[in-house]
Amino acid sequence: MKRLPTLAAASALALALACTPALAQDVTITNARLVLGDGGAPIEGGSVVVEGGRVVYAGPQQRPSNGGTTIDAGGAWVTPGLFATVTTLGLADVSAVDESNDITARGAPFSAALDASTSINPVSQHILVHRAAGITRAATTTLPAGSIFAGQGAIIDLDGDAQPVMQARAFQMINLGEGGARLAGGSRVAAHVLLRAALREAQALVGKPGTPQTAEIVKDDEVLLSRFDAEALVPVVTGRQKLYVAVERAADIRSVLALKAEYPRLDLVLVGVSEGWLVANEIAAAGVPVIANGLTDLPESFEQLGATQSNAGRLARAGVKVAINAASLQDPRRLQQVAGNLVALSRVPGASGMSWGEAFAAISAVPAEISGLGGKAGVLKPGALGDVVVWDGDPLEAGSVPTRVFIAGIEQSLENHQTGLRDRYSDLDESDRPKAYDW
Amino acid sequence: MTSPIELRARGAALMALGCALALGACATTGSADSAVAADANDRGDTAFAATAAGEPVFASTYKPYPNIATAIRGATIYDGKGGRIDNGVIFMSGGKITSIGGPDTPIPADIAVFEGAGKFVTPGIIDIHSHLGDYPSPGVEAHSDGNEATSPTTPEVWAEHSVWPQDPGFARAMANGGITALQILPGSANLMGGRSVTLKNVPARTVQGMKFPGAPYGFKMACGENPKRVYGGRGRMPSTRMGNFAVNRETWLAAIDYANDAKAKRDLGKETLVGVLKGEILVQNHCYRADEMALVLDMAKEMGYRVTAFHHAVEAYKIADLLRENGVCSAIWADWYGFKMESYDGILENAAFLQREGACVVIHSDDANDIQRLNQEAAKAQAAGLRLGIDIPDAVAIQWITFNPAKAMGIDAMTGSLEPGKMADVVLWNGDPLSVYSRPEKVWIDGALMFDAMNPKTRPVSDFELGQPGEGDVK
Numbered sequence: 001m002k003r004l005p006t007l008a009a010a011s012a013l014a015l016a017l018a019c020t021p022a023l024a025q026d027v028t029i030t031n032a033r034l035v036l037g038d039g040g041a042p043i044e045g046g047s048v049v050v051e052g053g054r055v056v057y058a059g060p061q062q063r064p065s066n067g068g069t070t071i072d073a074g075g076a077w078v079t080p081g082l083f084a085t086v087t088t089l090g091l092a093d094v095s096a097v098d099e100s101n102d103i104t105a106r107g108a109p110f111s112a113a114l115d116a117s118t119s120i121n122p123v124s125q126h127i128l129v130h131r132a133a134g135i136t137r138a139a140t141t142t143l144p145a146g147s148i149f150a151g152q153g154a155i156i157d158l159d160g161d162a163q164p165v166m167q168a169r170a171f172q173m174i175n176l177g178e179g180g181a182r183l184a185g186g187s188r189v190a191a192h193v194l195l196r197a198a199l200r201e202a203q204a205l206v207g208k209p210g211t212p213q214t215a216e217i218v219k220d221d222e223v224l225l226s227r228f229d230a231e232a233l234v235p236v237v238t239g240r241q242k243l244y245v246a247v248e249r250a251a252d253i254r255s256v257l258a259l260k261a262e263y264p265r266l267d268l269v270l271v272g273v274s275e276g277w278l279v280a281n282e283i284a285a286a287g288v289p290v291i292a293n294g295l296t297d298l299p300e301s302f303e304q305l306g307a308t309q310s311n312a313g314r315l316a317r318a319g320v321k322v323a324i325n326a327a328s329l330q331d332p333r334r335l336q337q338v339a340g341n342l343v344a345l346s347r348v349p350g351a352s353g354m355s356w357g358e359a360f361a362a363i364s365a366v367p368a369e370i371s372g373l374g375g376k377a378g379v380l381k382p383g384a385l386g387d388v389v390v391w392d393g394d395p396l397e398a399g400s401v402p403t404r405v406f407i408a409g410i411e412q413s414l415e416n417h418q419t420g421l422r423d424r425y426s427d428l429d430e431s432d433r434p435k436a437y438d439w
Numbered sequence: 440m441t442s443p444i445e446l447r448a449r450g451a452a453l454m455a456l457g458c459a460l461a462l463g464a465c466a467t468t469g470s471a472d473s474a475v476a477a478d479a480n481d482r483g484d485t486a487f488a489a490t491a492a493g494e495p496v497f498a499s500t501y502k503p504y505p506n507i508a509t510a511i512r513g514a515t516i517y518d519g520k521g522g523r524i525d526n527g528v529i530f531m532s533g534g535k536i537t538s539i540g541g542p543d544t545p546i547p548a549d550i551a552v553f554e555g556a557g558k559f560v561t562p563g564i565i566d567i568h569s570h571l572g573d574y575p576s577p578g579v580e581a582h583s584d585g586n587e588a589t590s591p592t593t594p595e596v597w598a599e600h601s602v603w604p605q606d607p608g609f610a611r612a613m614a615n616g617g618i619t620a621l622q623i624l625p626g627s628a629n630l631m632g633g634r635s636v637t638l639k640n641v642p643a644r645t646v647q648g649m650k651f652p653g654a655p656y657g658f659k660m661a662c663g664e665n666p667k668r669v670y671g672g673r674g675r676m677p678s679t680r681m682g683n684f685a686v687n688r689e690t691w692l693a694a695i696d697y698a699n700d701a702k703a704k705r706d707l708g709k710e711t712l713v714g715v716l717k718g719e720i721l722v723q724n725h726c727y728r729a730d731e732m733a734l735v736l737d738m739a740k741e742m743g744y745r746v747t748a749f750h751h752a753v754e755a756y757k758i759a760d761l762l763r764e765n766g767v768c769s770a771i772w773a774d775w776y777g778f779k780m781e782s783y784d785g786i787l788e789n790a791a792f793l794q795r796e797g798a799c800v801v802i803h804s805d806d807a808n809d810i811q812r813l814n815q816e817a818a819k820a821q822a823a824g825l826r827l828g829i830d831i832p833d834a835v836a837i838q839w840i841t842f843n844p845a846k847a848m849g850i851d852a853m854t855g856s857l858e859p860g861k862m863a864d865v866v867l868w869n870g871d872p873l874s875v876y877s878r879p880e881k882v883w884i885d886g887a888l889m890f891d892a893m894n895p896k897t898r899p900v901s902d903f904e905l906g907q908p909g910e911g912d913v914k
Contacts, residue, residue, distance in 0.1 A: 095779075097779070250908070295811075298608055299607055299907070300577060300578050301577050302577055343876055418786045421784055425788075428796070
């Protein structure tokens with residue numbers, strides 16, 4: 001089929017690069033402005049040593065380890081790979097092209113049972129583009145469409161190999177704000193009943209997998225909760241799977257925190273939380289982490305009347321564990337820019353921002369911790385995965401990009417469809433042959 | 440990934456203070472009206488007549504707010520036209536820029552002087568593509584006023600009639616983005632979405648209180664996926680790109696007939712189209728793909744109008760030479776890509792490649808959030824160029840969000856650069872505006888201090904936000 005040969009060629013190239021067999025290298029990077037991701041300030045002249053895909057050393061300069069490749073960073077910024085949450089990476093090629101979009105399944109009878117890990121495309125252009133932006137791992141999930149339950153999200157890496165899924169079914173996500181209200185039939189009240197009914201069904205199934213007699217929750221022709229969905233909620237109600245709750249309004253946040261009284265084993269994570277600063281102390285007291293919208297500052301809905309860019313900073317000041325929500329951005333690769341803006345706020349009178357180290361951690365170590373990868377991703381310390389990024393500038397500055405990206409010790413290609421276009425159109429000379437021959 | 444606002448199918452168009460429309464139509468209508476009036480008077484009856492076509496209607500009531508003569512000294516100044524002055528002085532009085540220069544520039548005694556050491560001064564930032572007010576916050580259905588998506592061509596609608604001046608987004612754009620002027624466009628559901636309106640970003644009770652005095656109108660057109668999806672989905676024309684062009688061409692031919700028909704009855708849509716043909720209304724054309732932009736340029740030649748700017752032109756880099764030759768600006772994002780098929784080939788280097796070819800670059804937002812950070816978007820686009828050895832000076836990157844949009848909106852004689860005699864639309868930044876770490880410290884519009892980060896009371900709060908959580912917060 002003759003169709004867009006340029007696209008096909010670029011994709012084939014990207015695929016070829018992505019599939020090139022590679023082994024974990026032993027790598028030592030020296031002379032770095034080294035960021036550990038732990039919230040601290042950069043270490044000048046630092047070095048990081050990766051062996052067997054893991055970090056074995058990160059800190060002030062030391063004698064390079066034996067063997068492997070040594071890279072002199074020449075004073076460049078070197079950081080852990082960024083960790084993006086919440087995303088849909090790998091679940092769509094073009095979101096507005098329905099055929100390519102696995103993010104929502106409005107017509108499916110399933111909701112909580114949906115399992116994103118079954119359908120991740122490891123060489124999706126979005127994955128390749130975001131890898132080139134320094135994101136090495138991500139939480140990715142389907143989104144609520146037929147019910148308040150989004151389905152079960154996965155933790156993925158972005159190395160483009162045959163195994164993108166690090167952890168399948170890592171979390172369930174639900175919406176208990178305006179969006180959930182609409183999906184539940186028109187009100188928050190209905191959403192809360194649906195949640196409780198679903199958890200009761202799940203509770204009844206604890207220890208009884210495969211039980212066929214669970215009642216379905218049905219409205220007209222729509223199945224709001226099938227028995228498969230109920231069974232999928234067993235790990236939620238027993239606290240073995242995290243429950244991400246998307247919610248914005250202060251009152252709604254309180255309602256979510258109150259669920260812990262009814263279901264003490266719920267392992268809650270709040271997502272969105274535009275008005276979190278109004279109930280920051282309550283969130284902190286509950287010990288619930290937040291994946292917060294970073295720069296949302298408009299009353300885009302009645303549940304976001306109190307939205308302010310100072311939200312994340314104020315939550316952090318109150319002692320809440322805060323990661324920046326990639327889902328609130330045009331694309332997850334803007335996480336670095338959002339973090340930089342939070343630093344900028346610390347210079348605005350009356351605003352609450354973050355220190356550089358805190359802001360960087362909010363897009364690396366903290367989201368990794370929330371995703372169950374504390375100490376393994378988003379940080380450079382012994383035992384952590386060898387995800388290392390060398391940057392061409394301050395990684396929180398708009399416009400900075402990686403010059404080298406390692407995932408688990410393997411250097412990654414930074415090529416993709418966009419770089420193919422960039423190279424082809426670096427001039428407009430067609431005097432010899434059309435651009436289609438330039439690849 | 441959020442669903443891009445653009446997918447709500449918004450459109451674009453500019454507007455100008457009532458220009459005399461259609462030669463033929465205007466003269467004809469005038470004489471016909473006179474004749475009717477004469478007859479009526481002969482009968483001793485009252486004559487009924489609307490304001491004649493082309494006379495100002497919904498006229499601007501904006502007047503600059505009180506200002507005090509003010510100077511900033513010791514700052515790095517980007518003048519908006521590619522110039523940079525280190526340790527510069529800018530002096531404004533009477534709402535105008537009085538002088539600008541190096542450290543020796545005289546500053547009169549007894550005026551307000553701000554020390555600008557370590558700070559930066561730019562012209563007020565200008566967004567050529569916004570839907571503030573016509574898709575305001577909160578974005579509830581009752582506020583969805585940006586697309587008259589009931590016919591593929593609605594040249595008769597004017598975006599100003601949808602603008603809600605209480606949209607809190609205006610104040611955010613000023614305080615966080617230094618926006619002093621912006622063009623509000625109809626959406627892109629329609630091939631011809633209607634007239635745009637250019638506003639001063641001043642809080643006002645009415646849209647007339649925001650209208651930029653003397654700004655020309657714009658006309659929003661849209662290529663590609665949106666119109667064919669919206670109308671094809673209803674089983675009507677256009678459902679294809681070829682249908683898009685057919686409907687456009689038929690509409691232009693009808694407008695030309697109208698312009699040539701001295702007896703034609705007034706038609707609001709055709710008055711706008713004739714204004715475009717006469718060059719009084721500027722075409723702002725939503726168009727992603729390079730091949731479609733090239734076709735639009737030929738359609739414009741065929742029908743005898745000019746395209747002023749292509750908006751969302753993610754593939755402009757593929758035809759930068761053509762755009763330069765035709766003198767068309769590309770109003771673009773720095774990094775939006777891949778959210779719809781026609782955005783699939785978006786690349787970070789778009790602006791830099793256009794600049795390299797000598798084509799006009801404008802960085803736009805189309806977004807209530809991105810309008811708060813056009814400076815950062817410009818910085819991202821600039822950095823992408825530098826990585827390929829295309830060294831775009833900081834002062835030129837600032838031009839992408841000041842003078843160039845002013846030019847493409849037809850207001851460059853009044854604002855968009857810091858030159859003596861121009862409106863004192865000025866931003867004092869607390870650091871390099873091309874750094875993510877900088878924010879506006881003060882914003883002047885026509886010399887009036889409309890935002891001051893150092894004074895919580897010098898921060899606009901819309902009616903909607905009074906008595907709500909976070910009223911008057913830093914946001």
